[in-house]
Amino acid sequence: MAEDTGNWTNLTGVDYDGWDPDTDPPLSCYSVHNEYTTKAYLVPIYQIIGPILVNLCALSVIGNTVILCTVFFIRKKHLTPTLMFSLSLAGADAVAAMSMGLGFFVNNILLLNFDINIAYRDCIVLVVESFRLATMVCSALHFLMLAVNHWLGIIRPLHYASRMTRKLAWICIVVMWVSPLVGFFAVFSLMPGRGFRSTKCQDVEFAHRFPFRAAVSALFFIPVTLMSVVYVHVFIVLYFHRKRLLSLDVTGSNNDEKRRMQSNTKALVTTLIILLTYLIGWLPAVINYVLVCDGCIFPLTISLCIRLPTNIVTNLLIVLKFLVDPIIYTARIQEVRMVINYPLRKQID
Template structure:
């Protein structure tokens, strides 16, 4: 079907409307037939008229074919120009966005390092909650460093067409995934620590000693690293079994589903733990309200009869203080957990849903790759933002870190 531009040019051809109205086989009206006199023209045979009409329509048809080809070529050139523009814009924005993300990673590294350095100015012994929280800050620092290295190798160097070592890229990816799962493991350990403090407040100091806490933190770092490096070494013909560190298995659903289970499994377990903690705290508050009413009545009777206070009251008061400290620590951890959900959930969902055999395969057209570039940039920005928010939460909610950070 001819376009509107073709039709406009087609109807603008000189003399075309007159010939079309007259028909191909009729003689055109004499040009000098006026003033009531008929001019005598040389007679033409039907064969000559037929040849002239055929010649005219052949030229018109050829012109229309050439016009259609020209317009078709213009459309192709426009499409190629748009696609090339998308690719150029994507490359330019990659060169701009990656350095910006790297700067944010450097800021996150410095802020988390300051939180870790603040431990030198903490005079009293570290509580288990503070000890695990500082280790979590170390996990954020490690994740920021791994992300910055991955951005340099996979995005910045690629945009600058620099040569890259595939085994180095593979190792950095293993460390980056280790940092994410180590952070999730720290959050799960904090949830278990709070659960123990709420459920067994009197036995908590004997269980969560400095030695046990240090052993727990060591496992939180070693287990994720051991899992990924063993996994990456056990794929036949790929990973560390390949001379070139071929990592095609990372692009398929099997590995990504395994990784997602390591993220969503602890997240579901934490939701169950904190839901149970909420129920225990509500029961404790109701019990404390009943006890305070009975205690006021017993105090009035003891004052009337001059009796000494009961020892049970001191035990209950100690339990209340331990409960209050645990509730405050729980609120801080829930804020940190919220930052992890907002910062990591989009990235994990994109990682699981977009792969070679996932519901959303990798983009193939330049326009789709251009859209995915913005999605990946947003995901990385949220991850870095999470590592920046957590030190602010530590400094605002934990008095020891606030004092240490101020002195340092």
């Protein structure tokens, strides 16, 4: 979903189709008309934007990896399926940020900033794209699983512990990670003469066409739609459950039930906050992905004045989502906060 910079040759001192960088006025997004003048226009922009995006991705990888590693310091009795899914989701963000950062480095830093077109660049980019698309779907599956998990905990509280065990949670996590990765690598590997089976992975035209992009977008929108239905049902049940509790006398059993409901509600709110960042980060990119392509509403030849800022903003939103989530985990999840704050408490003591 990142800006495709293409395969260009050296810029310096060459007249490209009537344009001379030494004598002609600076290019604008309206005046570019071929791949060479497009690169000449992009170079000064990505000399600034490229390093910023790469550094933000690096910070995101560090932040989400720290959150993921707290799993090794949380007591087993506190490691609930909800927490396991949340920490696994942080891992998906770390991998996605790493793949995006690598894509920016190869496409923008090496190619545009230093004019280095490394061997098998397209194969590297295809691997990065496989991981990026897979982690997007993996995150959507995590949110769907969290929605089902909350539904079970609130709708069937007495059966929750026996149905949603740690073993089942681990199985779900493995499936949510492996299936998207295997699926996308299979798509890019099984078609004769295309993807990984083409010369230096250069034939990826099918990935720029509407059928492929519509299928990828469906893998985003279907889980989002399903989880929306689940959460609407959960909120309706919580609303009537809260009204019922308020109408009853305050007894010991009712107090226990209230505490359980408050705990479920807090976990639910935390998930919804992270879901909101997921939608803000990924939704514009997915919409742009399925609207701008060969056979889409907007062709790939759409004006660079529209395409460039759109690509920069959508990628920036995704990276900012990766940056914000570790802060949410630390602020909202007590077990994570205790692990993160432990070194600080030791220094104070």
